[in-house]
Amino acid sequence: MMSRSRIAAIDVGNDSVKALFGKADYELNIPNVIARDRADRPVIGIEELNEKDPVDGIHIRVHSPALQDNNAIYRVGNLATKSDNAMELDPGSSKSEEDQSLVMLFATLALDAVRDQNANQFKKNNNVVDASYILGTGLPLREVKEGKDVGFRSQLLGSVHQVEFLVTPKYQGQKVNIKFDEVKVYPEGFAAFINLVMDNDGNIINRDLIDKQILIQDIGGLSTDIAVIRNRNVDDDRAQGFNLGVSESLEAIREEIRTKHGVELDTRRDVVDIITKKNDRNHIMVKGSRTSVHDITDRILLDLAKKEYRHLRNVWQKNSQTEICYFVGGGAMVLKEYIKTLNNNLDGYNIDFFEDEKESIWMMANAYYKLISDFDRKNNKAAAQDPKEKKAAVK
Ligand SMILES: Nc1ncnc2c1ncn2[C@@H]1O[C@H](COP(=O)(O)OP(=O)(O)OP(=O)(O)O)[C@@H](O)[C@H]1O
Ligand SMILES: [Mg+2]
Structure with missing residues (x-):
């Protein structure tokens, strides 16, 4: 059986990781939360292990020279959310220098590699899968500007990284060795532009957009980035990043609904649903009665929208020849109507x-x-034309 490398495109967002694999035949979205743990996390019942989705019970040991804390054990994603020692990235941190980014990245890759569907793709011996990937990922513009992409990339390329599934449904006891044939680290703002002007086959779309000066304001969970695109490239010196995102506002809405109405929402995602759902938007059930929370959501989101708008105005003033600004990210979904009205x-x-x-x-x-x-x-x-070149290119 031949072992080939598989394509992986992974966005390690502060709020959640989004990943696409292979011929886009598989995708994962995992909350960016990890919690340190012991090897033998208590399991409630054997059913939990058999019936649960592995993605909701990620419990792993990660071995990699790229980590500051090598061989540590983590709960990852939804399982970590419930821990009292859950770690989320804080706004000032550097994605390229945090173990958390790497743990999320490796966990995501391992979850793809270990699937039965990949049995023909990767070699497996005694519960150890040897997986190789061609990885496309990104870092905030700020970090790329500081040159941190270089070290980040060589750390990944330089060694084999191992994920061992511990008390994880379905995959307990399996190990995945991850190696990279190639790693590309793109600046986040540039990537957004590419998505606007290129299709899945590498063809140019949106020809009228390609030579315009545009802004892309990406409102994420913890950060907002405004990229300036000129001459088909991101203008590094003009791009700006802010430690402002929607997570805090969603949390504030959840807290206020709890104190005012005594209703406990499980996650921020529940808050998102209340604000964005088509029917009965901004309403919840309180003791069986339909109740409006519009006053709460309006005040908190309008406040955030004003802050985002101020940033837009500042950047636009400095780039007066801009033709259009696109809003992207989860935050754009939540704030759309408020920003439009402003x-x-x-x-x-x-x-x-x-x-x-x-x-x-x-x-x-x-x-x-x-x-x-x-x-x-x-x-x-290139390889098809010259076999020698392939070896060189893959190196
Ligand atoms: N379908 C959705 N509709 C609206 N909001 C969403 C949706 N999914 C997620 N969100 C919310 O939007 C916020 C930002 O999500 P997004 O995935 O853009 O952030 P991120 O890329 O992980 O973070 P960052 O850009 O700061 O690194 C999150 O707080 C999330 O709860
Ligand atoms: Mg993002």
């Missing part, structure tokens, strides 16, 4: 949103997918 009443900039949450939230992952697939296609083409 804009109508204030400056009237040419701004646009994406209707589809898949397009808005998966923007980065889609872009990495297009870029890494394009790279792979060209690489294979």
Whole structure:
């Protein structure tokens, strides 16, 4: 059986990881939360192990020279959310230098590699899967500007990384050795632009957009990035990042619903559903009565929308020849109506949103997918013409 490398496009967002694999035949979305743990986490019942989705019970040991804390054990994603020692990234941290980013990255890859569907793709001996990937991922512009992408990439390329599934449904006892044939680290803002102008086969779409000066304001969970695109490239010196995101506001709404109505919502995602659902938006059930929480959501989200709008205005003023600003990220979904209303009443900039949450939230992952697939296609083409070149290119 031949062992080939598989394409992986992974956006390690502060709020959640989004990943696309292979011919986009598999995707994962995992909350970016980890918690240190012991090897023998108590399991409630054997059913939990058999019936639960592995993705909801990720419990792993991670071995990699790239980690500061090598061989540590973690709960990851939904399982970690419930821990009292859950770690989420804080806004000031560097993605390229945190173990958390790497743990999330390796866990995501291992969850793809270990699947039965990949039995033909990767070699497996005694519960050890040998997986190799061609990875496309990204870092915030700020970190790329500081040159941190170089070290990040060579750490990944330089060694084999191992994920061992401990008390994880379905995969307990399996190990995955991850090695990379190639790693591409793209600046996040540039990636968003690529997604706008390139299709999955590497063709240019949106020809009218390609030579315009545009802004892309990405409102994430913990951060907002505004990229300036000129001459088909991100203008590093003009791009700006802010430690402002929607997570805090969603948390504030949840807290206020709890104190005011005595209703405990489980997750931020529940809050998102209440604000964005088509029917009965901004209403919850309180003791069986339909109750409006519009006052709470309006005040908190309008406040955040104003802050986001101020950033837009600042960046637009410094880049006066901008033709359009696109809002992307989960935050854009939540704040869309508020930002539109502010804009109508204030400056009237040419701004646009994406209707589809898949397009808005998966923007980065889609872009990495297009870029890494394009790279792979060209690489294979070169190899077909000259077999020696392939070896060189893969190195
Ligand atoms: N379908 C959705 N509709 C609206 N909001 C969503 C949706 N999914 C997630 N969100 C919320 O939007 C926020 C940002 O999500 P997003 O995935 O864009 O952040 P991220 O990329 O992980 O974070 P960052 O960009 O800061 O690294 C999260 O707080 C999330 O709860
Ligand atoms: Mg993001």
